[in-house]
Amino acid sequence: MSEPRLARLLALALVALVLLNFPMLAVIDRLALGGLPLLPFYLFLAWGAVIAIAAWSIERADGE
Amino acid sequence: MGSLASAAVLVSLLYLALLFAIASWGDRRAEAGRSVIANPYVYTLSLAVYCTAWTYFGSVGVAAAQGVGFLPVYLGPTLLAFLFLGVVRKILVITKAYGITSIADFASARYGKSGTVAGLVTIVALVGSIPYISLQLKAVATGIELLIGHEGGRAVLPGIGADTALIVALVLAxxxxxxxxxxxxxxxxxxxxxxxxxxxxxxxxxxxxAVGVFVTWTLFGGPFDLLARAEEAGLTERLAFEGTRLGAADWFVLTLLSGLAALLLPRQFQVVVIENLDIRHLERASWLFPLYLFVINLFVLPIAFGGLLLGGDVREADSFVLALPLVHGQGWLAILAFLGGLSAATAMVIVETVAVSTMISNDLVMPILLRVRALGLAEKPDLTRLILGVRRAGIVLAILGGYLFFHGVGEAMGLVSIGYIAFAGVAQFAPLLLLGITWKGANRNGAVAGLLAGFALWLYTLVLPSFVTAGVLPTSLVTEGPFGFDLLRPTALFGLEGLNPVAHCAIWSLAVNTGLLVLVSLSTRASDLERLQAILFVDVEESRRTPRLWRGEAKVGALEELLVRFLGRPAAEAIWRAEEARRGRPLAPDEPADAGLVERAERQLARAIGAASARAVVASTVRGETIGPDALMEILDETQKVLEYSRRLEQKSQELEAATAELRRANERLRELDRLKDDFLATVSHELRTPLTSIRSFSEILLDNPELDEAERAHFLRIITSESERLTRLINDVLDLSKIESGRMHWQVGLADLGELVAAAIRAGEGIFAEKGVALEVAIPAEATPVVCDRDRIVQVVLNLLSNACKFVPSPGGRVRVELRRRGGVFEVRVEDNGPGVPPAHREAVFEKFHQLTGDLNTQKPTGTGLGLTISRQIVERFGGRIWVEDSSLGGAALCFTLPVAEEVGALAA
Amino acid sequence: MAKRVLVVDDEPNIVLSLEFLMRRAGFDVQVARSGGEALKALEGDPPDLMLLDVMMPEFDGYEVCERIRAKPEWRDTKIIMLTARGREAERERGLALGADAYVTKPFSTRELVEQVKRMLEVA
Structure with a gap:
């Protein structure tokens, strides 16, 4: 695996760490739709997005 | 037994048989060289062994009680799948390069092939696996009981008893x-x-x-209906972070721990690293595996909330996945749900026990057995049956341990709590493994110290409290601390409170583990083998890029290149030519080197780098490591330094010897000079005393004999006068010579006409020639004969030659001829006589100090000082000429000297 | 009958002065200009005493001394060595070779004459 791809994934891991941890979660935790906390939706959304970006990053790199 | 349970058992058995068939097919395909698993998708799916009964049943249990609190277990591997890509890749490269078979083998190889490390890792892995296996037993047993219980709750398999877990354990074993x-x-x-x-x-x-879809769309009207109903029931509150009953730190630590576990759990290391067929599979897996985790978790919350909404008890939530289809009359779906749980559990148990039993046999039992000589195992040709026996025993041990844990503790705990114990346990491998592949300084002592301390803390802060929870140990141990020591409370060690017990354990054990590993490594010395292994692991990429020296598999070319690098090209090539001559055929670079060649190459190497280092290299190559020259360089570093030091020392002593010899020579020369000076002084003394003797004698005679007649008195007085003159001459000559020799002579350098100087000398010497009746012939050319010199000194030279000639010519009949002529770039002055001549052997000696030219013995003793010619030579050579003796056409000696022609007047300036 | 003295030296002026001194002291004087001449002069009728210079061409004084002492018939001839080299080693060498006295040049004429007389027991 090439160095730039490794670096991109490392950056992505750091982004994911920020998105899926505190203090980010504390911010999201305050948001609610009526009585419905948005935290679970956010978590799944962010998680899925991170995976999608990783997939795009790795698979696109294959075509390089 | 009811029909549903019977069907479930039947389906389960069929399922297990199918698995077996699949495995056999896979093996056959592999043997045939047409692997069906050599693609990233199968690789990813095999990584999903991470999702066990814990995920299958336990996540719903956690979600029902703690909302999103189940997620860190899956977020961790996702994050670290990206973060670890480089790290895992490196581990894979190392594993493939050095033929590593388990995580214990990996750790041991990294730390100098240490049996202690291997055994310790095996024990920790085994102990960590037991709660995890017990979790699977519990899940399957609960599932079976649920299926039976729903139909009437009778014991299965009459005659064996009601202990479902034991039966499950035995079947799984x-x-x-x-x-x-x-x-x-x-x-x-x-x-x-x-x-x-x-x-x-x-x-x-x-x-x-399937269960998720059933719950969401069959039992409810889709996710929004489910949500709306949950909101109505006031359940959505636990979807907020507060509902997880975790702190921010807990969340982070659990994420980290899960990420580590996804690599370090024995079964994970097995599938991620050991079973990997192609490193490139890692890339696609790094997003496919998180995707699998994502998908399998999509319905966790719906099933949990659905179960709760339909009247399920939070404490029974672990069984919602199975119970929901069951209570709603979906028998086949229930069997399918059970089958899914069974597959999750069996996959975990199979891989975990294979991994652990391999370690138990390879890294714990066999090394000990082989070391016990009484068994004579080392001589047995085939140990496979024994090894298989040990592995089978290992599997039984691990599963039985799981069963006992389940009985002692597990029944009182949730699935996830049990799983976390295992996570924290195997996380203890992280420091020695991750530092091991990035920091060469990590050594065996550090790894052992860190692992032992981390393991002990894990037992104390997490395993011990679980026994308390189970009621095996008194509650006071956790609430008050052992013997009432508040600071030592297992779940609040040294006052670290407010954390989830798992996070608390992880923070303490990993911090101490890492700290000790670093500290002990820095303060203790690693063996050569450890250092070699450290280099091979940390610099694995570099080690692989450089040519490999694989004993028995080394290529001739690589070997030669190694020799070139250590011995230099000419030496290496000479060795190679000799090797080819020995074989009588040329060596091809890509042919494998035989043992003899390797042996001889190493011996040559030993000459350059020392036998001890060479032996270390041999010892390590025998074990089959690849060794790049860079790695060799490092181990040899120390030897090199010693060699360099001794080489310098030798050089110094040689220099000293040379200096001593030079000093001795200088001293000898000085002594010789001293002796010469002594001789010179003695001679001078003799030469001074001789005229003095005459002077004193005649003076005393004159004094004591006043009656002497006038003629006699006059004769004696003349003698005194001439001896006084002789003395004066001598003193002058000695002073001149010493001045010239010491370089203190003041030369009056100027342009002069050599012909004029010779003429002047002849005029000065006319008296002595006339006195002795010598016939003097003079031949001086008319043209100018310019030379650069000190006029008076050259006159002195010519006069000296004339008086010498005069001394030796016969009387009467003496003839002396003086001639001046130009010869190329020099003027030559010849003073010839018809005296006895100088024999060729003496022609150089006459220029030595006090070498008296001895003429005819019957003639009067020469009156020279014995320094005249010596001084003449010094003067002539000072002005770039030379002086010598040769035969004369007159029959005697010819004393000749030359002086360079002064080409220009400008030469004076120089 | 007057005692006979042989003067051996290659320095003419020194020979002249020694000859004058010995004759004045009442001895018969014979002269030799080299070691060879000296040995020739000893043939037949050896003198009672020799004044022998050390530094001479051909045979030097030591050699002459050695040869004289090698012949029993010349044993009675007294030898006084004269030298311009004043080193102790040379003095000892002369005495070891059988010289009876060793006088360093330049010498006091009176002392030399007295020494010769003492040795010939004429004083």
Whole structure:
């Protein structure tokens, strides 16, 4: 695996760490739709997005 | 037994048989060289062995009680799948390069092939696996009981008793033995097993999704209906972070711990690293595996909330996945749900026990057995049956341990709590493994110290409290601390409170583990082998890029290149030519080097780098490591320094010897000079005393004999006068010579006409020639004869030659001829006589100090000082000429000297 | 009958002065200009005493001394060595070779004459 791809994934891991941890979660935790906390939706959304970006990053790199 | 339970058992058995068939097929395909698992999808699915009964049943249990609190277990591997890509890749490269068979083998190889490290890692892995296996037993047993219980709650399999867990344990043990120990594979690849668990990953995903879809769309009107109902029931509150009953730190630590576990759990290391067939599979898996985790978790919250909404008890939530289809009359779906759970559990148990039993046999039991000489194992040609036996025993041990843990503790705990114990346990491998591949300084002592301390803290802060929870140990141990020591409370060690027990354990154990590893490594010395292994692991990429020296598999070219690098090209090539001459054929660079060649190459190497280092290299190559020259360089570094030091020392002593010899020579020369000076002084003294003797004698005679007649008095007075003159001459000559020799002579350098100087000398010497009646012929050319010199000194030279000639010519009949002529770039002055001549052997000696030219013995003793010619030579040579003696056409000696022609007047300026 | 003295030296002026001194002291004087001449002069009728210079061409004084002492018939001839080299080693060498006295040049004429007389027991 090439160095730039490794670096991109490392950056992505750091982004994911920020998105899926505190203090980010504390911010999201305050948001609610009526009585419905948005935290679970956010978590799944962010998680899925991170995976999608990783997939795009790795698979696109294959075509390089 | 009811029909549903019977059907479930039947389906389960069929399922296990199918698995077996799949595994066999996979193995056959692998043997035929047409692997079905050599693609990233099967690899990813095999990684999903991470999702066990814990995920299948336990996540719903956690979600029902703690909302999103189940997620860190899956977020961790996702994050670290990206973060670890480089790290895992490096581990893979190392594993493939050095033929590593387990995580214990990996750790041991890194730390100098240490048996202690291997054994310790094995024990920690085994102990950590036990709660995890017990979790699977509990899940399957609960599932079976649920299926039976729903139909009337009678005991299955009459005659054995009601202990479902034991039956499950036994079945799983037999199945694992059949699966994992059919044969021993040299590479420890189990392609059939990998294929089977990949299949199981599909089964559990499909089954779980089926239940999820059933709950969401059949029992409810879709996700929004479910949400609305949950909101109505006031359940959505626990979807907020507060509902997880975790702190921010807990969340982070659990994420980290899960990420580590996804690599370090024995079964994970097995599938991620050991069973990997191609490093490139890692890339696609790094997003496919998180995707699998994402998908399998999509319906966790719906099932949990659905179960709760439909009247399920939070404490029974672990069984919602199975119970929901069951209570709603979906018998086949319930069997499918059970099958999914079973597949999750069996996959885990199979891989875990294969991994752990391999470690137990390879890294714990066999090394000990082989060391016990009484057994004579080392001589036995075939140990496979013994090894298989040990592995089977290991599998039984691990599963039985799980069963006992389940009985002692597990029944009182949730699935996830049990799983976390295992996570924190195997996390203790992280420091020695991750530092091991990035920091060469990490050594065996550090690894052992860190692992032992981390393991002990894990036992104390997490395993011990679980026994308390189970009621095995008194509650006061946790609430008050052992013997009332508040600071030592296992779940609030040294006052670290407010954390989830797992996070608390992880923080303490990993901090101490890492700290000790670093500190002890820095303060203790690593053996050569440890240092070599450290280099091989940390610099694995570099080690592989450089030519490999694989004993027995080394290529001739690589070997030669190594010699070139250490010995230099000419020496290496000379060795190679000799080697080819010995074989009588040329060596091809790509042919494998035989043992003899390797041996001789190493011996040559030993000459350059020392026998001790060479032996270390041999010892390590015998074990089959690849060694790059860079790695060699490092181990040899120390030897090199010693060699360099001794070389310099030798050089110094040689220099000293040379200096001593030079000093001795200088001293001898000085002594010689001293002796010469002594001789010179003695001679001078003699030469001074001789005229003095005459002067004194005649003076006394004159004094004592006043009656002497006038003629006699006059004769004696003349003698006194001439001897006084002789004395004066001598003193002058000695002073001149010493001035010239010491360089203190003041030369009056100027342009002069040599002809004029010779004429002047002849005029001065006319008296002595006339006195002796010598016939003097003079031949001086008319043209100018310019030379650069000190006029007076050259006159002195010519006069000296004239008086010398005069001394030796016969009287009467003496003839002396003086001639001046130009010869190329020099003027030559010849003073010839018809005296006795100088024999060729003496022609150089006459220029030595006090070498008296002895003429005819009957003639009067020469009156020279014996320094005249010596001084003349010094003067002539000072002005670039030379002086010598040769035969004369007159029959005697010819004393000749030259002076360079002064080409220009400008030469004066120089 | 007057005692006979042989003067051996290659320095003419020194020979002249020694000859004058010995004759004045009442001895018969014979002269030799080299070691060879000296040995020739000893043939037949050896003198009672020799004044022998050390530094001479051909045979030097030491050699002459050695040869004289090698012949029993010349044993009675007294030898006084004269030298311009004043080193102790040379003095010892002369005495070891059988010289009876060793006088360093330049010498006091009176002392030399007295020494010769003492040795010939004429004083």
């Amino acid at each position: 037999v199945f694992s033995i059949l699966f994992g120990t059919r044969h021993i594979d040299a590479t420890e690849h189990h392609q059939g097993m990998v294929l089977a668990i990949a299949f199981e990953s599909i089964v559990k995903l499909v089954c779980f999704l």
